Amino acid sequence: MELLIIIVQEEDYPGLSRDFIRNKIHATRFCTTGLYLNKPNVTLMVCIEKDREEEVLGYIRSNCKERTEERQVSEFNGMTMVDVTRSVKIGGATVMKGDVEKLLKF
Amino acid sequence: MELLIIIVQEEDYPGLSRDFIRNKIHATRFCTTGLYLNKPNVTLMVCIEKDREEEVLGYIRSNCKERTEERQVSEFNGMTMVDVTRSVKIGGATVMKGDVEKLLKF
């Protein structure tokens, strides 16, 4: 079994969760915050068989889009932290894949 | 060391946490949501020595019960998502076991 930790933008979550439910992918949702932009996002934890990995990545690919936003961000200017407005690219989704040795249900 | 990610129903959490505290199992609690039923649950992260794994699984086994509930769930009927009432079995606990290479304390 594999563990996928999937970090997505809040805007992309409704479509992705619909695809997961439709295809009986069990997931656990964590409400999280991205550190750099201090922006709420959604982290999903999914444990699946190795042979469904590509399928799950397909749902992510088709629902999660990169966006560009004008945001005030904190940056270090060499002396101190300053708030500046930047066009920032917000990634569509980040997926970390790890190994699950065992999956148990009680 | 091993990482156990334990997803339990909110109803089972008080008993389980009592057993963990009583036996000095250190755990971190995440308030989470199950995707399929959109129902709040609790995810616990525990890092333990391999030889305490069976002990921890015993506490989970004795506190976490499968339940059947009448729930309105969203399902795909081939055309669109529809809300239907279903008797759904809610698992007592799901445990994912992974490997922790190193545990550091500062």
Added chain:
Amino acid sequence: MELLIIIVQEEDYPGLSRDFIRNKIHATRFCTTGLYLNKPNVTLMVCIEKDREEEVLGYIRSNCKERTEERQVSEFNGMTMVDVTRSVKIGGATVMKGDVEKLLKF
């Protein structure tokens, strides 16, 4: 790539996040609770290249301090759970290091 799961006290979070942002360490923040003291803390998930591990541990080391606090805690006295006041040492940070097989961005 490596996954670092970093559990820190809320008091230490502002300094640590400043160092992470300053050095472009991407992290996801989870609001969590320590089981034993039932005290809110912060869990950060960071995925980094192996050769930046020591650097990240350095930021943790310099921001996260062990504290001693008078706290009311629940303990098992052999018969039942009782609330007692204890001087408890609260660890500065706990870091679990695991392996990330793959990191994908969409």
